[in-house]
Amino acid sequence: MSTSASTTLVLGGARSGKSTYAESLLSRGNALYIATGQAFDDEMAERIRLHRDRRGPRWDTVEEPLALPEALDRVLDPARPVLVDCLTLWLSNLMHAGRDVDAETARLCEVLAAAAGPVVLVSNEVGLGLVPETRLGREFRDHQGRVNQRVAQTCHRVVFVAAGLPLFLKGAP
Amino acid sequence: MSTSASTTLVLGGARSGKSTYAESLLSRGNALYIATGQAFDDEMAERIRLHRDRRGPRWDTVEEPLALPEALDRVLDPARPVLVDCLTLWLSNLMHAGRDVDAETARLCEVLAAAAGPVVLVSNEVGLGLVPETRLGREFRDHQGRVNQRVAQTCHRVVFVAAGLPLFLKGAP
Amino acid sequence: MSTSASTTLVLGGARSGKSTYAESLLSRGNALYIATGQAFDDEMAERIRLHRDRRGPRWDTVEEPLALPEALDRVLDPARPVLVDCLTLWLSNLMHAGRDVDAETARLCEVLAAAAGPVVLVSNEVGLGLVPETRLGREFRDHQGRVNQRVAQTCHRVVFVAAGLPLFLKGAP
Helix, strand or coil, X not given: CCCCCCEEEEEECCCCCXXXXXXXXXXXXXXXXXXXXXXXXXXXXXXXXXXXXXXXXXXXXXXXXCCHHHHXXXXXXXXXXXXXXXXXXXXXXXXXXXXXXXXXXXXXXXXXXXXXXXXXXXXXXXXXXXXXXCHHHHHHHHHHXXXXXHHHHHCCEEEEEECCEEEEEECCC | CCCCCCEEEEEECCCCCHHHHHHHHCCCCCCEEXXXXXXXXXXXXXXXXHHHXXXXXXXXXXXXXXXHHHHHHHHCECCECEEEECHHHHHHHHHHCCCCHHHHHHHHHHHHHCCCCCEEEEEECCCCCCCCCCHHHHHHHHHHHHHHHHHHHHCCEEEEEXXXXXXXXXXCC | CCCCCCEEEEEECCCCCHHHHHHHHCCCCCCEEEECCCXXXXXXXXXXXXXXXXXXXXXXXXXXCCXXXXXXXXXXXXXXXXXXXXXXXXXXXXXXXXXXXXXXXXXXXXXXXXXXXXXXXXXXXCCCCCCCCCHXXXXXXXHHHXXXXXXXXXXXXXXXXXXCEEEEEECCC
């Protein structure tokens, strides 16, 4: 990361290598990891464990399924990069808890706009398949699209990752 | 739009910001909007209403769910840019009405190739998820892919939009 | 293809034009086609027939649903380009047969890394929709993502195709 206050959104599909790419942006120094995933079942617990194993012991981790803007605001520090993985699980938790997604997204963007240190956020692109069968599926897809658009507007850089390789949508490599 | 006869295809996922991006290409002058959506239910009516509210009163709107090539041919005018939103709903209407999608696409491309004024068309990319469960879903996905390929071949510019940000697949920005 | 030993991965959605684009990379000379598809039903048989018709008689075809690394190793020849279409059907066949996907992918990458002639491989990106409903769907999506990442890492060039148009993720055009 060349500038101390840069904010980067890393977008990609499932198993696109987006988390590994995001981690590679912060490979220097003592970064902090904010994990939004919650283990509702064994499959999810296994996915979280795999992510944790890959990161290794270098990362301090804060688990925050819902109050992401507040957690991010609390830990922001010019000397310490932060990785948020991921906005998709955060959105899923917000919807499950009946929160106002638009208001929470606005709050997150306020915190990002004021960030003094580097922040990298990971999010899924989920709108490139057929229309989901269920209304909940369509609502999730729509919210995810809006969250991505708003965070992308706020961030200095936006990168789309496919097969582990980056395409820059905004900002220089 | 730098040239009067340019045709542009704007591709993207659901809630990718593709319509807003397409509208931004035509923000000068007295553009005409061809809407292909039909309100079969309340959810669809709400989506159409949201699109209309965002556009505001600046746009004259023609609603044409099926006879898009004919409608486009009728309104083409070097002095008036046209926005078609979107080819995905048009395709859905064609299939629902039992029309010959390949023939209609060929007719649309003929009209586009002869266009004297700027035309921007919006379409969804729907083939980047798993194989759809139903035969109808697979047929829709296949038709959409073919429509996008053919229109992309005809247009001067093709832009892929993700999180509101453009990637140029064909033509200069 | 500028160099004799180049390996290229062509990624894209369903009906994105990725096979046609991949074939265009090998349009000179006497190329060999390795087809991984198996006709389990009429719809699949029809899809295979359409692909075969488009290629025409110029291509010698080897059908190999499972032992792709071995087949590729056997046919590699500096004087003869090879097209593998596609890794997604190969993955599907591997999972159906209960094979170890990671081990097979590692073997494929070894063969690719040692290739003396040009090889183009086609694969689907399937992770850009909502989370699949079934565990099998999620496993397939995860395997596909990992296969794409590993093959992308091995190949000299990686191209993403949408609406028939290429975006270079790795390597020069």
